[in-house]
Amino acid sequence: MDCCAFGCLRIALLWLVQSGALAQHAPECYPGGHRTLRNPHRSVDFDSTEIQNTAIQDLICDHSLPPGWYRFRINNKPAEMPTTCVEMNRCGTQAPVWLSLKDSSLPRPGETRQLSACATWQFFQGSTKDCCLFRIPITVRNCGEFLLYHLQPTQGCMGYCAKVTPDVGARLCPAGEVEVNGRCKAAVPSLLSRPLITPELIGHSVHLRCSFVPPPWNQPLGFQVVWARHISHSMKAELRQESTLKPFSVVEMDGVHFRLGETFSCSVSTFRANSSHSRSPPKESEGFYAGLKFSPDSLHVAENGKEHEVSVHSTVPVPCYGPVYSHQCGLHLALSVHDPDRLGHEAPNVALSTCQVELQPDACSGGSCGRATFLLTAVIDFTRDGNRPSLIGVLPGPSAPRLWRSYVPTSLRVTVQDVPTSICYSLTDPHVITLDGRRYENHQTGTFVLYRSIVREFEVHSRQWDCGSRHYTVACNCGVAAREGNDIAVFDMCNGRPQETRPQLTLKNLGDEEGSRVRVLESHQGKKVTVGIPTF
Structure with a gap:
């Protein structure tokens, strides 16, 4: 019995020594075999919105990152790539990149594993967020005390995310569990459905309520609710955070942070009621436009x-x-x-x-x-x-x-x-084109009816005089008068001698109304005059 126990112990110790040796023999695990990414903006807790609004040149874009082995540190603390979906506009970038463990797990000490990283993106306001729009192949090595990642340049302006983790050695939790303070515990379940924003009146004030259905679980749950205002199709500004044990969160439309004419959303993540160290991936509501x-x-x-x-x-x-x-x-x-x-x-x-x-x-x-x-x-x-x-x-x-x-x-x-309409013309000496396209000439002098409506009080008269030609008897237009109801507009050049007379525009109203509703527009230095008579 004692011999068996001693033999089993010896085998276990031998396995640990061998696995440690495997990690030590990997050249990338030594200080000179990898690089360290230390930018604190890579943290999943960092909101990139402020950078986009004030210093867009400081956004993290890993499209020019040299291929190689990397580890992460945030504020001089060991960090690893998150293994759950990260919201847009986090980690100092617009499209955060996280490590997917779908149908796989992290490698054991001394091992490497081929995994995929995912980039989060949302095309349009109100559209469904895609947690894995782009996939990037990544090799992960477990060096015993920390993880290394063989990273590739990203497609476009994306950034690799990092999450501070306790430095307690290898992460060996099975599927469905997460590490909390060095111990494996059941993962906190996410909401099964999206939250819903509804308006309501409390007293004389308008409020917005973010309601959600807690997921079934055998332990008490708390909820982290984040309210945000949509700045554009892909950008949001965080307005308020709240931790609550209730399945809803209510905010007041105060006219300052929550104003009319804006679109709002709420995202909800769950955590253990007695510990907030581990949270589930958030579920976000559809955008709600207030106004x-x-x-x-x-x-x-x-x-x-x-x-x-x-x-x-x-x-x-x-x-x-x-x-x-x-x-x-x-x-x-x-x-x-x-x-x-x-x-x-x-x-x-x-x-x-x-x-x-x-x-x-x-x-x-x-x-x-x-x-x-x-x-x-x-x-x-x-x-x-x-x-x-x-x-x-x-x-x-x-x-x-x-x-x-x-x-x-x-x-x-x-x-x-615009609906095409017919136009009639009386040109030069004069050539007449009717509304239905017929053409003829009229060389007589006098006043003539160009158009008279049979359904309303509207008519147009033209006046023609002798053009003063020494060789031909030619008549020319010298005036036009239009009437709509009691409104009359007269444009007259018939008083005086040809080429010496000046045009006169007269507006009249035959009724009891004061003034005239006729509108006159002059253009081309007075060579074109447009007269508009209201017909309603």
């Missing part, structure tokens, strides 16, 4: 007189405001139209059914906590001016709740499709 949205979010309309219904809805609840005896529960919104390509005197591209709407609050459902609607119509301008953009703006009134007062919502973009 006003148009439906549809863009519009393409034609100059055909058709009305289009547009709704504007709030994704967050609207609180009642004002004195107790006169509570107001609606949000007054002013509507406006801005045409980026329009000159000052041209008619607008679109017409709205109203200049203001009142958004009535309702129970939040389907992403809407209240809505208002209005009608939009493309203005038929009878000109060939191509497709044109318009922006429909909406602005909360001055008496809106405090959270809404400095909020400028994103405008609705409307594209107005």
Whole structure:
């Protein structure tokens, strides 16, 4: 019995000596056989967002890293590559690289193993994050007291991550377990589903709630909740962290850190309630936009007189405001139209059914906590001016709740499709081209009707006089008059002698209205005059 025990002990000691010798004989395990990456920004706990905003040149990009053996140290502490998915914009880079142990494990002391590293990336805001969009082959050697990694240059601006670990020798935990303070323990389970952000009204304040379903486990769990604001499709700024034992986290829309017009998300990782040293990989919610949205979010309309219904809805609840005896529960919104390509005197591209709407609050459902609607119509301008953009703006009134007062919502973009229209001409001496394309000449002097509508009070007259030719009897246009309802515009050069008279423009209104609605645009140094008469 004693002999067997002694023999078993001797065999165990011999195995340990041999494994140690194997590690010692690997030349890369000696100080001169590898390099050390010491940049503290490589830590999985480092948020790269600030660098991207202030010193983008300091981002870690390992695309020019020389191939070779490396070990990691963070703040002079031993570190290893993380073996779970790392969030974007960590480790001093945009696309962090971590070590995948799928269908494999770390090598034992003295051994090497061929593994794969993964780069985390997310293409678009709200799209699913890909924890392993790119794969990089890596050889890992266990030198007994530390791990070495044979690293390759990355594809593009990616960075290898590191995580500080207790220097307790080899990591030999089986699958499903992790090392905590030198001991193998069951890995903390991640959330089974993504968290969900919902808005709610607490008193008179708007709050956002991040709710999640705890995973089933036989030990009490705590939850680390991180709130972030989306800066761009691939960048986020961390706003708040919270450790809680409850399956939710609530933040207030304070108008400072949590403002309207922004998109927010929350990510949740789990940990043992009695120890926060080991956390699960985080699960992130979909982005939640807080503010006003148009439906549809863009519009393409034609100059055909058709009305289009547009709704504007709030994704967050609207609180009642004002004195107790006169509570107001609606949000007054002013509507406006801005045409980026329009000159000052041209008619607008679109017409709205109203200049203001009142958004009535309702129970939040389907992403809407209240809505208002209005009608939009493309203005038929009878000109060939191509497709044109318009922006429909909406602005909360001055008496809106405090959270809404400095909020400028994103405008609705409307594209107005130009519909070809017929044009008639009377040119030079004069040659006439009708609306249906027929051509003829009229050399008589006098006043003639060029066009008269049979469905509305609209007509155009032309006046022709003798051009003063010594050889031919030729008439020329010398004036034109147009009438729409009670509005009349007259452009007259018929008083005086040819080539000596000066043009006169007269605007009249035959009704009781003061002034004229006719618009006049002069261009080409006065050689071209465009007269626009409203028809609505």
